[in-house]
Amino acid sequence: MMKVYAIIVKELKEYMLKPGAISWGIVFPLVFSLAFIARFGDIDHLVPGLVSISALFGTTSFVSSSIIFERRLRTFERLLLAPVSYGEIILAKILVGTIFGLMVSTITLLLVLHFMTYPLWSVSLTALNLVLSNLTFAAMGVYISLAISNPINVMTWLNLVRLPMMFTSGAIASLTLFPHWFLPIGLVTPMTYSVDGLRYGILYYYDVVPPLASALAMVFMTLLFTLLSIRALRRLY
Amino acid sequence: MSEPIIKAVNLTKRYGDFTAVDGISFEVRKGEIFGFLGPNGAGKTTTVRMLSGLTTITEGEAYVNGYDVKKEKVKVKRSIGVVQDVSNLYEELTVEENLRFLARLYEAPMENVSKLIKDFNLPAKKKFGKLSSGYKRRASIVAALIHDPPVIFMDEPTIALDVRSAKMVREMVRALNVSGRTVFLTTHNMVEAETLPHRIAIINHGRIVAIGGRNEVRKLVGNEVRVRLKVEPLKSSIIHALEGYSPAFDEDSLVLKVEDVDAFMDELEDLKRKLGFRVLHISTELPSIEEVFLELTEEENGEKGCACGGCPL
Ligand SMILES: Nc1ncnc2c1ncn2[C@@H]1O[C@H](COP(=O)(O)OP(=O)(O)O)[C@@H](O)[C@H]1O
Ligand SMILES: [Mg+2]
Numbered sequence: 001m002m003k004v005y006a007i008i009v010k011e012l013k014e015y016m017l018k019p020g021a022i023s024w025g026i027v028f029p030l031v032f033s034l035a036f037i038a039r040f041g042d043i044d045h046l047v048p049g050l051v052s053i054s055a056l057f058g059t060t061s062f063v064s065s066s067i068i069f070e071r072r073l074r075t076f077e078r079l080l081l082a083p084v085s086y087g088e089i090i091l092a093k094i095l096v097g098t099i100f101g102l103m104v105s106t107i108t109l110l111l112v113l114h115f116m117t118y119p120l121w122s123v124s125l126t127a128l129n130l131v132l133s134n135l136t137f138a139a140m141g142v143y144i145s146l147a148i149s150n151p152i153n154v155m156t157w158l159n160l161v162r163l164p165m166m167f168t169s170g171a172i173a174s175l176t177l178f179p180h181w182f183l184p185i186g187l188v189t190p191m192t193y194s195v196d197g198l199r200y201g202i203l204y205y206y207d208v209v210p211p212l213a214s215a216l217a218m219v220f221m222t223l224l225f226t227l228l229s230i231r232a233l234r235r236l237y
Numbered sequence: 238m239s240e241p242i243i244k245a246v247n248l249t250k251r252y253g254d255f256t257a258v259d260g261i262s263f264e265v266r267k268g269e270i271f272g273f274l275g276p277n278g279a280g281k282t283t284t285v286r287m288l289s290g291l292t293t294i295t296e297g298e299a300y301v302n303g304y305d306v307k308k309e310k311v312k313v314k315r316s317i318g319v320v321q322d323v324s325n326l327y328e329e330l331t332v333e334e335n336l337r338f339l340a341r342l343y344e345a346p347m348e349n350v351s352k353l354i355k356d357f358n359l360p361a362k363k364k365f366g367k368l369s370s371g372y373k374r375r376a377s378i379v380a381a382l383i384h385d386p387p388v389i390f391m392d393e394p395t396i397a398l399d400v401r402s403a404k405m406v407r408e409m410v411r412a413l414n415v416s417g418r419t420v421f422l423t424t425h426n427m428v429e430a431e432t433l434p435h436r437i438a439i440i441n442h443g444r445i446v447a448i449g450g451r452n453e454v455r456k457l458v459g460n461e462v463r464v465r466l467k468v469e470p471l472k473s474s475i476i477h478a479l480e481g482y483s484p485a486f487d488e489d490s491l492v493l494k495v496e497d498v499d500a501f502m503d504e505l506e507d508l509k510r511k512l513g514f515r516v517l518h519i520s521t522e523l524p525s526i527e528e529v530f531l532e533l534t535e536e537e538n539g540e541k542g543c544a545c546g547g548c549p550l
Binding site for chain 2: 002003006007009010013014015017018073074075077078079080081082083084237
């Protein structure tokens, strides 16, 4: 665990201020949220979506920019040469992405809270769903960053996944407003569970997935993407 | 003879249909500098990557410090320090932060960090990204020593360095070896190969074409040296008189192939008197690695010409 901690501290020092993490990870979600606040006065129903989008972009931008850098500059091989297991490397990458995503999504949440008509319903359930959302997205980001064989293409693939998710997850427009045939698409979108989980914590209602189910789904996806990432890393070297 | 500290048996790496390393076998003795020579693309880096566990071994076996590279990965990792062919420390971290980070990964005592910084005179508080390429390489070499490993792999450590930094790196290699470590050094620099290793292997197209002590290997390609000569005035009669040494022009000098340097010097003195010229510059050079390869593959194929048969070079 000391090694995981050492890697996390190293990552924060090395990548926190890199352009990839700043632009897509911090600036984009905050500007996006501000744009919605400016456009619609009453944003209560949008808050879970905006927070989830911040978590998605914060985590995935951080982990992908760090992994792309490390694969291209071959600093990644430093970790592989050291007596550190693949599991420890993946765990560290996921946790540091989660920490960064939590920072960004918490800032977003505090920002949009100011513009809400009603107060936040449950701080603890919101916090729990925020942590699970960030874990899920960080693990997904690590997997995508390692599964793509040429690191130059990682950003393209990442956007191919995360931009449509903003619409298929009900983050911006509720899934209940879409035709029935769209629901399965919503249910296979990992982000749906984050949005509905957060919705329950913040607003005390959900659109399609009950709170326990969304929490379990996020735990399951975190584990799944963790295992897939370890396998992708093993394939890569 | 002491037991081998690195042993490769029929080591092979294939990428799809392409065989990068083709069944090589060799042993490195404890405490020696082993030079692994070959032109670009010969398979040097791939060999280092296999031996250090960075890439899987397609076929064959390898043992480092008595441990099986395929089965005892962690023990092998603790036994080796690897200096890769790029200086890959973390740019935004200072030299000291980089070393402290690696000390944590290797569970090495933190005293090692300050000791190494002092011993190798590194700028501790400077960010790695801000160092010159020479110091980056120096820091990368030091980083491989953090856990005090008995075996060091160095992959072309002087490549892309200026003359002064390259010299500094060569001195470091020698110092590491004097302090008792075994060094596996890859290079395509013949001068380096002439001065550093106790024994060398020459690899070409993934196969070992020569292995042994420096002089043994040199004898395989003949005892010829290149003599570079600058004379004034340069007359055609001089060139004519030196015909036997296959004279060639390189800028304003004559380059000759000479086997017996002493006899050649005597002959040159005679010529000077007879033909009336002055020698402005004379030096000897060892054959370049490309020439060594040409010679070796010529013997193999029994023909002159491009060593790699049909390659565009
Ligand atoms: N990951 C890889 N995939 C495919 N071919 C590779 C890979 N790595 C190296 N090669 C090929 O293997 C050969 C040997 O490469 P390398 O070991 O890097 O040579 P050297 O270090 O001696 O210059 C080269 O032809 C190179 O193109
Ligand atoms: Mg190489």
